[in-house]
Amino acid sequence: KAGVTQTPRYLIKTRGQQVTLSCSPISGHRSVSWYQQTPGQGLQFLFEYFSETQRNKGNFPGRFSGRQFSNSRSEMNVSTLELGDSALYLCASSPGTSGNTIYFGEGSWLTVV
């Protein structure tokens, strides 16, 4: 069974640009969550999508958005990039119901210059 796949793995963007990151969950999983990891703030929850609907949201500005497709694949978008958005963005996949194990992908490393 394939794991959680995130693309691209590494990218460099310029301040003010926007970026889209993609996540393919484990087959059969309906929940996809996104996390930001930085040295200063640690691991922080961005949002969760379940069956194409945003089910939970963290405390991030509106520049951070996401969506989920009917095949459960998810994308997150960051608009008007700031230097502080440089981070490892991790996607997590689970069946989406109580007690399920949550699996993480390898992450997408975003550098904003």
Place this chain on the structure above:
Amino acid sequence: AQSVTQPDIHITVSEGASLELRCNYSYGATPYLFWYVQSPGQGLQLLLKYFSGDTLVQGIKGFEAEFKRSQSSFNLRKPSVHWSDAAEYFCAVGGINTGTASKLTFGTGTRLQVTL
């Protein structure tokens, strides 16, 4: 608000020695607890989880953790550390309800160094 505290930022142990990583949580309901490990430049690998039942849970790579509700703790242990265990370890808490199960709050992590 939920929170997780990992009081030890950095721990060094000798190969073959025992290990205990501390984790304390604050959660307004019954928690769903995890330990993950992260090697440099990698994602998070699940070591073990506690959802309900036996408070001593076994995980991969010889790790175990004990849930103590009275102390709000979920400490990770390993009887004999291997050099390959050097990594960063994260404790996380989520809810047991379907709507909150995937919204995890993480601790700040404990970096484990293993000396030969």
